[in-house]
Amino acid sequence: xxxxxxxxYLKCIYRLWQDKGQKISPxxxxxxxxxxxxxxxxxxxxxxDKQLISYDKKKGVELTAQGQKDATMIVRRHRLWEVxxxxxxxxxxxxxxxxxxxxxxxKDATLADRLDKFLGFPEYDPHGDPIPKANxxxxxxxxxxxxxxxxxxxxRVVAVRDTTxxxxxxxxxxxxxxxxxxxxxxxxxxxxxxxxxxxxxxPKTVSQKFGESLLIDM
Amino acid sequence: xxxxxxxxYLKCIYRLWQDKGQKISPxxxxxxxxxxxxxxxxxxxxxxDKQLISYDKKKGVELTAQGQKDATMIVRRHRLWEVxxxxxxxxxxxxxxxxxxxxxxxKDATLADRLDKFLGFPEYDPHGDPIPKANxxxxxxxxxxxxxxxxxxxxRVVAVRDTTxxxxxxxxxxxxxxxxxxxxxxxxxxxxxxxxxxxxxxPKTVSQKFGESLLIDM
DNA sequence: AAATAAAATTAGCCTTACCTAATTTTATTT
DNA sequence: AAATAAAATTAGGTAAGGCTAATTTTATTT
Ligand SMILES: [Mn+2]
Ligand SMILES: [Mn+2]
Ligand SMILES: [Mn+2]
Ligand SMILES: [Mn+2]
Numbered sequence: 001x002x003x004x005x006x007x008x009y010l011k012c013i014y015r016l017w018q019d020k021g022q023k024i025s026p027x028x029x030x031x032x033x034x035x036x037x038x039x040x041x042x043x044x045x046x047x048x049d050k051q052l053i054s055y056d057k058k059k060g061v062e063l064t065a066q067g068q069k070d071a072t073m074i075v076r077r078h079r080l081w082e083v084x085x086x087x088x089x090x091x092x093x094x095x096x097x098x099x100x101x102x103x104x105x106x107k108d109a110t111l112a113d114r115l116d117k118f119l120g121f122p123e124y125d126p127h128g129d130p131i132p133k134a135n136x137x138x139x140x141x142x143x144x145x146x147x148x149x150x151x152x153x154x155x156r157v158v159a160v161r162d163t164t165x166x167x168x169x170x171x172x173x174x175x176x177x178x179x180x181x182x183x184x185x186x187x188x189x190x191x192x193x194x195x196x197x198x199x200x201x202x203p204k205t206v207s208q209k210f211g212e213s214l215l216i217d218m
Numbered sequence: 219x220x221x222x223x224x225x226x227y228l229k230c231i232y233r234l235w236q237d238k239g240q241k242i243s244p245x246x247x248x249x250x251x252x253x254x255x256x257x258x259x260x261x262x263x264x265x266x267d268k269q270l271i272s273y274d275k276k277k278g279v280e281l282t283a284q285g286q287k288d289a290t291m292i293v294r295r296h297r298l299w300e301v302x303x304x305x306x307x308x309x310x311x312x313x314x315x316x317x318x319x320x321x322x323x324x325k326d327a328t329l330a331d332r333l334d335k336f337l338g339f340p341e342y343d344p345h346g347d348p349i350p351k352a353n354x355x356x357x358x359x360x361x362x363x364x365x366x367x368x369x370x371x372x373x374r375v376v377a378v379r380d381t382t383x384x385x386x387x388x389x390x391x392x393x394x395x396x397x398x399x400x401x402x403x404x405x406x407x408x409x410x411x412x413x414x415x416x417x418x419x420x421p422k423t424v425s426q427k428f429g430e431s432l433l434i435d436m
Numbered sequence: 437a438a439a440t441a442a443a444a445t446t447a448g449c450c451t452t453a454c455c456t457a458a459t460t461t462t463a464t465t466t
Numbered sequence: 467a468a469a470t471a472a473a474a475t476t477a478g479g480t481a482a483g484g485c486t487a488a489t490t491t492t493a494t495t496t
Contacts, residue, residue: 089332099326114307
C-alpha cells in the first residue's frame with residue numbers, strides 16, 4: 001500500500017503525463033507539487049524501488065503499468081468524492097477540490113465502488129473531468145478550449161482545465177457553468193483577448209489564459 | 219489545528235474518561251492505543267503545551283475545556299461517517315468503524331454539519347452511541363448491560379460497548395441487532411454465564427464478558 | 437521499614453518526508 | 467569550443483511520531 005505522499009506524487013505524475021504528454025522532469029514535478037527538486041529526487045528513488053515509476057534522464061519520469069493503475073484509482077476516488085460533495089452535500093464547485101484532495105486517500109477495498117453505485121455511476125466529475133471506472137477505463141477527456149474557437153463560432157462549456165477557486169469563482173461571477181453556451185464575437189490580435197457573449201448576453205472581454213482554461217464542445 | 223496523531227490521542231483520552239471516569243494514566247493510554255508508554259509521555263507533553271490536556275501525577279490526564287471540545291467534534295465526525303457508511307453505502311456494522319477511523323480526520327469547516335443534515339440529523343450511530351450535535355450536546359449514553367438484568371427479566375438491545383469485528387460478527391451469528399429483544403433465563407453462578415432467549419427462540423448460553431458488552435434498555 | 441514490583445520518565449535511535457546549500461552534470465549561448 | 471546557465475544530484479539537517487533500553491519514581495508486599 002502507498003503512503004499519502006506517494007499517492008500525491010503518483011497523481012501528480014499522472015496529471016503531468018496527461019496534460020502535456022511530454023518528458024516529465026524532476027523540476028516539473030517539484031513545480032507542480034510546490035516541493036523542492038531535492039525532495040522530488042528522493043521520492044523518485046522511492047517510487048522506482050517500488051516499481052511504480054521508471055526514470056531515465058533522457059525520457060524523464062514514466063509510470064509503470066502498476067503505477068498507472070494506482071494513479072488511476074486515486075483519480076477515481078477524487079472525482080467520485082467531488083460528485084458526492086457537490087450533489088449530496090450541496091457544496092459549490094470551487095469548494096470541493098481541496099476536500100476531495102484528502103478524501104481520495106481513504107483506503108478500503110469496496111469504498112470507491114459503493115460510492116460509485118450510490119452516486120449512480122457518474123461519467124464526469126463536476127469540473128467535467130471523466131471518472132475512471134473500476135476497471136480503469138473512462139470516458140473521453142475534452143481537449144478543445146475556448147481559445148481554439150473561430151471568431152463567430154459558438155460552443156458549449158464541457159469542462160474546466162483549472163480548478164483553483166480563483167478561476168472557478170471568476171466563472172461563477174460571469175455565470176458560466178458546465179453547459180453554458182458561449183459565442184466568440186472577436187479576437188483581439190494584440191494579446192489574444194477574447195470578446196464573448198455568455199448565453200446571448202452583452203459582450204464581455206476575457207484573457208487568452210482564461211480562454212485556454214475553458215474546455216468546450218463545438 | 220491538530221494533527222492526525224493528536225486527534226487520535228484526544229479521542230482516546232475522551233473515551234477512557236467516559237468509560238471509566240477514573241484516573242487516566244500514561245500506561246492506560248498506551249494500552250488503549252497500542253503505543254509504547256514512552257511515546258505517550260512525549261504526546262502528553264505536546265498536548266499539555268497546546269493546552270488541550272492537563273497532567274498531574276495524582277489526578278492523571280484530563281482534557282481541558284478546549285480539549286474536550288476538540289475531542290467531541292472528532293467523535294461527532296466519526297459517528298456521522300459511520301451512519302453514512304451503513305445507511306447510504308450499505309456496509310455492515312462490523313465494517314464501518316475502521317473506515318470512520320480515517321474519515322473522522324477530514325477537516326473542513328462545514329463538512330460535518332452538511333453530512334449531519336444529509337443524514338437527517340441522526341441521534342445515535344449504528345452501534346447505539348449518541349452523536350454529538352454541532353454545539354457539543356448529545357443524547358444520553360446507555361449504561362445498563364445485559365449482565366445487569368435480573369433472571370427472568372426482558373430487555374431490548376440499544377447499543378454495543380465493543381465495536382471489534384469479532385464481537386459484532388458474533389452478534390450477527392446470533393441474530394442480535396440494535397432493537398433485538400432478549401430474555402434472561404438463567405445465570406450460571408459458577409462463572410456468571412448467561413442463558414438467554416433471543417427474540418423468543420431456543421435458549422443460548424453466553425459469557426459474562428459478552429453480557430457486559432451489550433447495552434440494553436429494560 | 438525494607439524489599440520488590442510496577443509505572444513513569446529519560447536518553448538515544450529510527451523512518452518519513454520535507455528542507456537548504458553545495459556540487460556535479462547537462463544544455464544553451466556566445 | 468568555451469563560457470554560462472539551468473537542471474539534477476548529493477550531503478547533511480529538521481520535525482513528527484514512533485521505538486527500545488536504562489533509569490528514576492511511586493506503590494505494594496513482606
Ligand atoms: Mn491528495
Ligand atoms: Mn475535479
Ligand atoms: Mn482516527
Ligand atoms: Mn460507532
